[in-house]
Every structure is written in structure tokens, then in C-alpha cells.
Ligand SMILES: Cc1cc2nc3c(=O)[nH]c(=O)nc-3n(C[C@H](O)[C@H](O)[C@H](O)COP(=O)(O)OP(=O)(O)OC[C@H]3O[C@@H](n4cnc5c(N)ncnc54)[C@H](O)[C@@H]3O)c2cc1C
Ligand code: SF4
Ligand code: SF4
């Protein structure tokens with residue numbers, strides 16, 4: 177029978193250094209994936225961790241990883257031509273089909289940008305199905321900025337309103353402060369129909385959602401993506417469970433009306 | 441049907457045939473009347489005709505003075521069955537020939553047939569029956585009683601179908617027509633109803649008789665021989681003493697491979713559950729080199745025969761749900777062992793001190809391949825899986841059916857959480873934080889729980905270069921403070937109280953909420969025995985339910 181825990185080897189096609197601590201790995205892969213889905217990446221002898229798809233193209237997927245622990249460190253030791261083991265894709269995705277023809281607000285922090293990057297790229301490549309994209313992203317400091325090229329391209333799109341910020345410093349093209357401070361600039365009142373996607377550390381997501389509500393956003397139109405400790409990603413190990421919900425199976429994306437009621 | 445049930449049933453049938461035969465053979469005697477007057481006739485027999493018959497009999501005895509009955513019935517008997525005072529034809533002549541021959545005469549083909557049948561059995565009419573013929577209803581009914589006694593189901597079915605049922609319906613129709621008493625009309629209904637029901641019953645008995653006996657009794661020494669025989673194909677596991685002491689300073693009981701009945705500790709709860717057999721504490725998932733992975737294999741082909749109590753059998757369904765149903769995904773490491781498990785249910789003779797299985801509805805189970813009762817020097821066995829029947833060919837059959845306990849010393853009341861808002865309230869009670877000082881987060885409670893399924897994965901390398909090794913999975917525990925920890929040290933649940941709330945809701949609310957049928961906890965009481973800080977899970981549930989009820993009340997007041 178099928179072994180859902182068995183990873184498969186995939187070749188690393190390219191490695192891009194985003195920052196000192198964040199690398200993007202391009203990996204050979206030719207099956208379909210949805211927006212914001214994730215894979216369990218593993219290196220034998222080190223372990224396994226959930227990592228979102230940050231980009232995709234013909235015959236490849238991209239993963240952007242922050243070096244934080246054993247596995248991510250191990251991956252950083254790999255190079256073009258090496259083998260990365262993966263299983264997936266897992267999890268649900270943002271309801272991107274529902275986002276079409278409406279205004280879209282994307283708020284994210286740090287590596288939280290990776291899972292929504294494919295969504296942003298989709299609307300950039302298809303301006304005809306987009307009304308507007310309000311994109312707010314925050315990084316710790318200028319050295320932590322990810323996807324510099326993509327940020328630049330997004331800012332040049334006629335339908336995109338971009339706000340880039342750094343926690344405690346200023347830099348060309350970047351405001352100072354947290355993303356929450358810039359949510360008030362989103363003209364929720366002018367929107368006919370819209371969606372809000374929020375991805376980042378738990379605190380940042382909570383405060384951002386609160387701020388959206390304060391500015392008149394409808395909780396039913398807010399989507400958040402949860403990050404939980406995961407060992408299996410297939411509903412067996414129990415690590416990601418919150419109340420009766422398994423984040424790996426039922427998420428990681430939740431509508432705010434559900435997310436607001438989940439408690440750890 | 442157990443053998444004793446079959447035996448009782450046969451006795452009852454035999455008596456009923458004899459009784460009916462007597463009623464038709466002569467007028468009722470005074471002593472029979474005396475007895476009948478005091479009978480409470482059955483109701484709702486399952487046969488509408490019998491119900492009606494009994495109803496008529498009852499009405500007859502209620503409406504008649506005892507003194508008048510004998511004569512009244514004798515008079516009716518003579519009129520209905522002997523055609524006394526009637527012109528020919530206006531009676532129910534009690535002979536099969538009359539009802540099956542075109543000329544409506546006695547001593548025709550049917551009479552010859554039944555005589556031949558009785559002849560085969562070397563039977564002849566008693567002298568007291570000299571005045572009637574062999575195809576008289578009373579003789580045919582008596583013959584049925586005789587066949588019942590001989591327990592020959594096939595002969596009974598044939599005789600009933602080819603003879604009695606061939607004419608009795610018309611005959612009884614005539615009784616109803618010509619009798620003026622509720623008594624004989626009632627007897628007519630009873631006769632038809634009974635014979636029809638009996639035909640169906642014989643069929644059931646025939647099927648039951650074809651099914652081999654399933655319960656047996658055997659000496660422990662014989663059962664030991666069976667265990668040894670099973671060991672060729674099975675790892676035979678049961679709770680047994682191992683070195684070490686429990687928190688209560690008792691010898692530890694854990695599931696072990698056993699060799700004989702005397703190894704099995706069946707009369708107290710084991711410290712560890714059977715879970716570790718089909719979901720090992722640590723198991724290798726796959727081996728890897730730098731470029732490939734290879735799935736692990738089981739160490740041998742043997743199946744597992746596990747002696748377990750109903751709580752653990754019920755727990756098995758919970759772990760099945762998580763590993764084989766959740767998310768529609770099946771965990772092959774679990775399934776490959778689980779498929780090998782055969783269950784020998786050990787009857788619980790008494791509730792252990794900490795068990796609260798009755799409150800959790802898991803004191804019973806019929807999900808087993810065999811069930812056993814330990815009885816000093818002998819074993820009682822009920823076999824459900826037919827593949828084991830061959831092992832009991834030489835054993836003495838018995839009536840054994842496993843019994844279940846229906847009461848525990850410990851009981852729990854589960855909280856009634858009816859909405860998302862109430863769940864919020866339940867999850868944020870101050871009550872939970874009272875565990876911060878008590879629980880040390882050792883995870884012992886999860887380790888002994890038959891329904892806990894959580895695990896971590898762990899990579900192990902064999903050499904310095906780390907190029908070869910294996911990935912294992914190891915039980916984890918939601919009570920450990922690192923269970924929800926992510927890189928950078930952030931923890932979703934931060935205090936022992938948070939963890940206790942999570943575990944408790946998981947066991948008595950979340951799981952049921954997600955999967956519907958039942959709560960996760962089976963009330964086996966092991967975590968209660970295990971806790972080094974004397975935190976009783978049944979007390980925890982009860983404390984939660986009380987605190988929650990109070991909070992609900994306070995909210996209602998506000
Ligand atoms: C759905 C999802 C998508 C993610 N996408 C990305 C991404 O695109 N880029 C990125 O840099 N990070 C992402 N993360 C976070 C990433 O999984 C962790 O940073 C990573 O697991 C750390 O692993 P480590 O072995 O390097 O750290 P260690 O601290 O050594 O972790 C040991 C183990 O703990 C578990 N663990 C630790 N932190 C996390 C965590 N935050 N989430 C889940 N499990 C954890 C893993 O099982 C890991 O093997 C995502 C997490 C989730 C749940
Ligand atoms: S929670 Fe305790 S009582 Fe309930 S099944 Fe687990 S070990 Fe048994
Ligand atoms: S409840 Fe008891 S057994 Fe469970 S983690 Fe806390 S101290 Fe350990």
C-alpha cells in the first residue's frame with residue numbers, strides 16, 4: 177500500500193541567497209500544486225520540516241527557507257545538483273479563484289511572504305482578472321528583506337499598491353514601523369468586494385486582523401495562514417492540532433471567522 | 441443460540457405438542473380444567489394467530505363457572521369432532537384423510553402414508569388410542585413430540601410440511617365454524633399459529649445446528665497447549681508481570697509475549713496498554729543513504745494474538761480512527777501491524793479501582809476473535825473467528841458467553857458543551873491554571889494511555905559521515921512543554937495548565953466533535969495510576985465539568 181510518510185528524492189536545480197539567513201531552493205518537480213500548499217522537506221540524518229511553495233514554474237518549485245534550526249541549517253549546506261527529499265503537497269490553499277475580479281489585500285511579515293508570493297505573481301501576470309492588489313509586507317531590517325527583485329516588480333504594477341516596511345529602521349523604498357500601522361491606508365470603504373490574506377508570525381497575524389476589522393473589514397473576507405509545529409503533515413502526529421482542527425489537514429489557511437475561535 | 445437455549449426451546453416445543461395432542465384426543469378431564477383455569481396465557485407471542493387463540497382461551501375461562509366447564513366443553517367436543525347430533529358433514533373430523541381425499545373419507549392415502557412412516561420408527565398405536573386411526577390429529581401431534589424428543593430436525597420439518605400443515609388449516613377453519621365455545625375456537629387458532637411458527641423455528645434451528653458450537657471449556661493445561669500451537673503463527677501477547685514497580689509500589693504489569701495461562705495477569709489493570717504492540721514506542725520508518733530511502737520491514741511474518749480487556753479493544757478503534765481515517769489518509773506503518781492483530785477478549789470479573797469505563801461507554805465490546813473467562817483451573821472460550829474453531833475440535837462445548845461489568849467505583853460526568861461560545865468558556869476557565877503547580881509535564885499519562893497517538897520523528901545515523909541511517913518515529917506527548925514548540929522557541933501552549941486543558945478536551949470533547957461517534961478516553965484508568973503527582977484524570981474531568989457548569993451559571997446571571 178501507499179506509504180504517505182515516505183519522501184522522494186528531488187534534484188536541486190538552483191540556490192538563490194535571499195539574505196544572510198534565507199535561501200531559495202529551486203527543485204525539480206512536475207506535478208500540480210495549489211497556491212500556498214506546503215511540502216515536508218527533509219534531509220536524511222537531519223529531519224523534516226514543513227516549507228511552503230514560494231514560487232513555481234515549468235518543471236520546478238521554489239522553497240524559501242529561513243535558517244532557524246537543524247533542518248534548515250542542513251538544507252543550507254546543500255547545493256545545485258544535490259538531492260532534497262520531499263513529500264507533499266499538503267494543506268489547503270487560499271481560495272484564489274474567489275479572489276478574481278475583486279480587490280485583494282495581502283498583508284505579510286518576513287518569510288510569511290513566501291506562501292503568498294505565488295498568489296501575488298498570479299495577479300501580476302493576469303491583471304485582467306484583478307481589480308487592485310494592496311500589498312503590505314514588513315521585515316525586521318534591511319538585511320532581512322526577501323525577494324528583492326519580486327518586491328521591485330510588484331511595486332511597478334499599475335494595479336498594485338505596495339507598502340514595504342522595516343520594524344525599526346528606514347531605507348529607500350521602505351517605511352519605518354510595523355505592517356499594522358499601514359493597514360489604515362487600505363480603502364476598505366471604497367471596495368465593492370474584496371479579500372484579505374494575512375501570513376506571518378502568530379502575533380503579527382492577530383494584530384493585523386484586528387486592525388483590518390477596526391478599519392471596517394468584514395471578518396468573513398479575511399484569510400489567515402497558520403504556522404504550527406508539524407511532524408507528519410498528514411493528520412497522524414498530533415502536533416498541529418488546535419481544538420478539533422488539524423492545521424495540516426484542515427489548514428493552514430482558515431477564514432478569520434473560524435480562526436478567531438481556535439485557541440491553543 | 442447457545443446449546444442450552446436450543447435445549448430449552450426443544451423441551452418447550454415437545455411439551456406443547458403433547459399438550460395439543462391431549463386436547464384433541466379426548467374431552468378435557470376435570471384435573472386439566474383445574475389447571476387451565478389458573479394459567480396466565482401468554483401475550484405477544486410473535487404469532488398473531490396464537491395471540492388470538494390465547495385471547496379466546498382466556499375469555500372462555502373468565503366467562504365460565506368452573507363447575508359448568510367440563511360439561512360445556514365435553515358437549516362441544518362431541519359436536520365438533522365426533523359430529524354427535526349433527527347430520528353428516530357438519531363437523532371437523534380430526535383425520536388427515538378426510539381433509540386430503542377427494543371423497544372426504546377416513547383411512548385413505550394419507551392414513552397409509554403416516555402408518556408407513558410410523559412403521560419405519562417401529563411405532564404402533566397405544567392401546568388407549570385403539571379407538572382412533574393413525575392419521576388422527578392427536579396421533580400426528582404425538583408423533584411430532586416423539587420426533588422432538590429424538591431431536592431429528594429434518595424428520596420434524598418433513599412431517600410437519602407434508603402432513604400436519606397440509607390439512608390443519610382447513611381442519612381448524614372447520615373447528616371455528618362448528619364450535620360454539622371460545623375454548624375450541626381458541627385451540628384452533630393456537631394449533632394453526634403454533635404449527636406455522638414451528639415450521640419457521642425448525643428452519644432456524646437447522647441453520648443454528650449447522651453452525652458449529654462456538655463456546656468451549658477446557659483445562660488450563662489444554663489451553664497452554666493451544667498457546668504453544670498458536671505461537672507457531674502468532675506472537676501471543678498478554679498482560680504479564682515484568683521487573684519494576686509502579687508508582688503504587690506494585691509489581692509492574694505490561695503486555696508481554698506469554699507461554700501459558702498462568703503468565704497472564706487478568707484480574708487487574710495493566711500499567712501499560714496493548715498499544716505498544718501495534719504502535720511501538722519507537723519504530724524505524726525507513727532507511728536512507730544520501731540518494732535514496734528504503735521502507736522498513738516488519739521483523740517477521742507472524743501475526744499477533746493479543747489478550748485484552750474491553751477498554752483496550754475500544755481504544756483500538758480510536759487509534760484506528762486517527763491512523764486510518766483522519767484526513768482520509770492511512771498510515772501504512774500502523775496498518776501493517778494492525779492488520780495482523782487478532783483479539784482475545786478477557787472478560788472483566790470486577791472493576792479495578794481507577795477504571796471509569798462505564799461512564800465512557802467502553803465497558804463492553806463484541807469486537808473480538810475469541811473471548812475468554814479465567815476460571816481457576818479451566819478456561820472458558822467463546823470463538824467468533826471461525827478460523828480458530830478447528831483448534832477446539834476436541835474441547836468440550838459449553839454455553840459460555842462473556843459478561844461485562846456494569847459499574848465502576850469511579851465515575852465521571854462529562855461537560856455539556858453545546859456551542860462554539862461555550863467551548864471558548866470551557867477553554868478559558870481559571871480551573872486549568874490550577875494545574876500549573878501540580879503537573880510537572882512528564883508525559884507519563886500519555887505514555888500509558890491506549891488512545892494517545894502522537895509522535896515525533898527522529899533521524900539516526902550509523903557513521904560519522906552521517907550518509908547512512910534511518911528515520912524513526914517515537915511516541916510524543918502533548919503534556920511535554922516542548923510539544924508545540926517551533927524554531928525560535930515559540931510555544932503555542934505555554935503552561936502545564938494549557939496542556940492539561942488541551943489533553944482533557946482532546947479526550948472528552950474534541951475527538952468526538954471531529955469524528956462523531958464517541959469520546960477518545962475509554963476510562964481505562966491507567967493515567968490515574970501512573971501520575972507521579974497523584975493527578976487523577978477522572979477527578980480532572982469531574983472538576984472541569986463542575987467549574988464549567990459554574991461558569992455557565994455565572995454567565996447566565998450576568
Ligand atoms: C505550513 C507551514 C509552512 C511553512 N513554510 C515555511 C517557509 O516557507 N519558509 C520557512 O522558512 N519556514 C516555513 N515554515 C516554518 C518552518 O517549518 C520551520 O521554521 C522549520 O520547521 C524549522 O525547522 P528546523 O529543523 O530548521 O528547526 P528546529 O528548531 O531544529 O526544528 C525541529 C523540528 O521542529 C519542528 N518545527 C520547528 N519549528 C517549526 C515551525 N515553525 N513550524 C512547524 N514545525 C516546526 C519541525 O518538525 C522540525 O523538524 C512553515 C511552517 C509551516 C507549518
Ligand atoms: S486518558 Fe487516561 S483513562 Fe482515558 S483512555 Fe487514556 S489512560 Fe485511559
Ligand atoms: S498529569 Fe501527571 S502524568 Fe500527566 S504530565 Fe502531568 S504530572 Fe505527568
Ligand code: FES
Nearest residue numbers: 409411413414424
Ligand atoms: S502535522 Fe502531524 S497531525 Fe498535523
